[in-house]
Amino acid sequence: MPIADLLAPPALEFRRQDIALGAAEARALAIIDYPPRVGPAWLARLGDLPGVSLSVHLVPGDPLELLRALNAGAAEYQSRLAQGGSALLRGRWERSLEDAQAMLRQIDQEGQRVFRTTVVLLVTAPDRDALARRCRRVEAVCAGAGMRVRPAVFRQEQGLTAAGPWALLPREMVDLAAREMPAATVAAAYPWVSSGLNHGRGVVLGRDDQGGIILLDRWDPPEASGIANANVNILGTSGGGKSFAAKVLLLREFALGARVLVIDPEREYRGICEAVGGTWVNAAGGEGRVNALQVRGTPERDADDGEGGRGPLASHLQRVKTFFELYLPGLDDTERAVLYDAVLAAYRQCGVDWDTDPGSVAVWPTVADVQRHISDHPRLDLLLREAVQGADAALWNGQSGAPDEGDFTVLDVHDLMDASDTVRRAQYFNLLGYAWDLVRRGRATGQRTVLVVDEAWLLADPNTPQALGFLRDLSKRIRKYHGSLVVVTQNAIDFLAPELARFGQPVLDNASTKLLMRQEARDLEALRHLLHLHEAECALLARATRGLGLLTAGNQRLHLRIEAGPADALPG
16 A cells, blocks of 8 residues: 555545545634734744644745835824824824834844745644634634634635645735744744743653643753752642552653662552563562661762761661661660660671671571560560561561562552551661662662652651651752652641651752642642742642642643553553
8 A cells, every 4th residue: 555545534625614634624724914012932822722733934025025014004103193093093003103113123223034924724623513613712812812813715725735744835825824024023933932841852741731742851851941850759639640640650761761669558559560570579578578687788889878987887777776766666765775786786696897798798687686685675675576576577587588680679568558657667668778779779880760659658757757867868869879769648748747847848849840739738738838839720739630730840830631651551
């Protein structure tokens, strides 16, 4: 079959003022009148309307001819003003005279080129009723901008030729719609300015409220974008589409070569993980165990690691302390001191000191080893027994079984949702530390890593703010390791509680890209002050349906509809 038969519609019929394009309908329109003044992007909105294709034909014109016409028009307006008239008419003539004089200066004094400009629109729709609605919207948009548009009556074939991508302009369309314009007016028209957000590369997230595409590059954005890092916050109430948005983002980053790590408390990501051949780990115990006392080395270490020259164990010990404070929040100062001495004794028993290379250690201490060194403290011994012999033993009492490598890894803790808050928070923090160790390895390979922290409100414990402080520090440092932190949470207000704000607010502030979905009243009020949302944006977030939201990317704010493509694998 010839390629022309594949591209051409099965039928083409030109009628008085519309066209049959196979099963679809179309109409060629031309702009025949323009306002005396136009602003920037004066054609952009027309070109972004659904079903509208816009073609601008420019032919170098004769500036002398336009100068003669402008001089004649200026003389006519001066004559009318001299004759007097109503205040309304005099105001109109004065504005017209000012516009004519301004254009004369542009052409005569500034030496601007003149172009004979013809603007043709092709409106397409699936049926005649939809075509009529779209044409009425085009007419309304033109009228609002001071322009006038009309169908190319009995010239639909010539209109289709002018609107197509063939750079052809029939004489009939020139006679109907050509107008002389200075270069400045043409340059401000279209397509040099448009709606949407288009970095020319990156990830397609969806469309804005005008149908413009949103193509976002968080890793290497344009300098003028205001995007300082690749971090993303996705905030919204349950059912607003947070996880759907995160899946769209992850799938497309993964397709572009990024490594993905997800901490998943609600088993939202198992389906997409299996669909792309990733590694799903049940991190609620068993083979997916992550030993909280294991120190993981990274290929490169620097002063930011906070080791103070004492080796890998020093920085990891602070993490171990936070882990036990989350798991055993009721300890007094003496009990905490005894516990930390027992931790150090357990490391020494396994031959680990400040200078030990983690890669040389075959067996790491566990909570059982720690318990053996506190046998003289009955209460502390009793509190640790659950982690050694009870229900929590599967989580921490043993060597790590979670994989250290993987292109798409999901750490699932859904089976802990019925556990106590202390167990859930301790394991969530433990997994976050494990994922951070994997992210830091990306510096040596140069591979980008996207770390997703879903339901991050679980770390917001006023009694142990160090957990949220760890997330804050991670959000600031991950950029240096070719990483991106994606925080997904439904309770933004938890991050802003007075006792947590110094840790939680930087997590919300630091991300250059924020996606706000539907918000509950309390969260919306907090975000209104934090992000300086205006009334219309608050109204959008209060009533947004699933998949709709507000995107802030650097210095741009856009209404956003998240869209999944037909080839996207987005199972639950």
